[in-house]
């Protein structure tokens with residue numbers, strides 16, 4: 001069990017639901033001071049109350065630098081700085097390539113990829129003051145490794161996050177800040193359930209461990225990257241997918 005996030009201040013974007021909520025819960029139970037950001041600030045506050053351990057909910061939109069600056073400033077003021085940021089907020093609406101509009105592409109790209117950049121930018125002034133600044137990005141297997149029809153924009157944004165990470169970690173090493181990414185497979189969340197029952201069933205069948213992941217599975221991987229124990233790990237990824245990317249065909253499992 002990793003204990004070294006105890007007393008450290010963490011901000012998690014997209015923490016009001018799904019994976020972000022799981023990360024928030026795992027960090028709160030490990031003794032971290034948790035702040036969660038989501039566009040619906042009321043939901044973020046309700047989830048913070050549910051998590052307890054002094055967690056704080058804040059309204060904020062990762063597509064807006066101004067909004068993030070306000071939320072990070074408030075989190076730092078109330079929690080005495082920021083040591084860890086989990087750039088997790090993301091969306092995954094499906095659209096076939098031949099029907100996809102420029103607006104649909106931009107929405108996904110602005111939230112998932114530009115949103116990661118803006119989140120890191122807003123966190124940097126605070127992370128530089130921390131003795132062990134940590135950035136943990138929620139990427140995906142979709143894009144960096146696998147493909148799925150309807151998600152060209154999403155896949156590009158998730159692969160883009162890893163390109164961003166590999167240069168950001170070099171630039172930020174001089175401040176002792178590490179940058180790493182968790183690559184989830186199919187994790188049961190409000191967002192994933194929105195893809196429908198047929199999607200969920202077909203994914204379950206393609207996972208060697210024969211279950212979809214839980215948000216806590218991702219929370220524990222994020223906790224490792226954020227820990228003191230992971231201080232010599234930067235620019236790296238961990239796939240948390242129940243073995244889903246490995247089989248060459250369904251017959252293999």
Ligand code: NAP
Pocket residue numbers: 013014015016017018019020037038039040041043060061062063088089090091092111138139140141183184185186187188189190191192
């Ligand atoms: P989810 O259940 O739909 O939750 C998304 C969270 O992000 C909510 O808290 C939402 O709150 C917030 N959010 C969305 N747009 C935002 C914005 N512009 N600014 C701030 N917050 C925003 O999604 P999820 O399944 O947990 O996915 C979370 C992350 O994991 C995403 O980056 C996704 O790509 C990645 N991921 C998920 C899976 C999976 O199987 N679930 C697999 C691989 C990767 P508001 O609506 O109030 O803003």
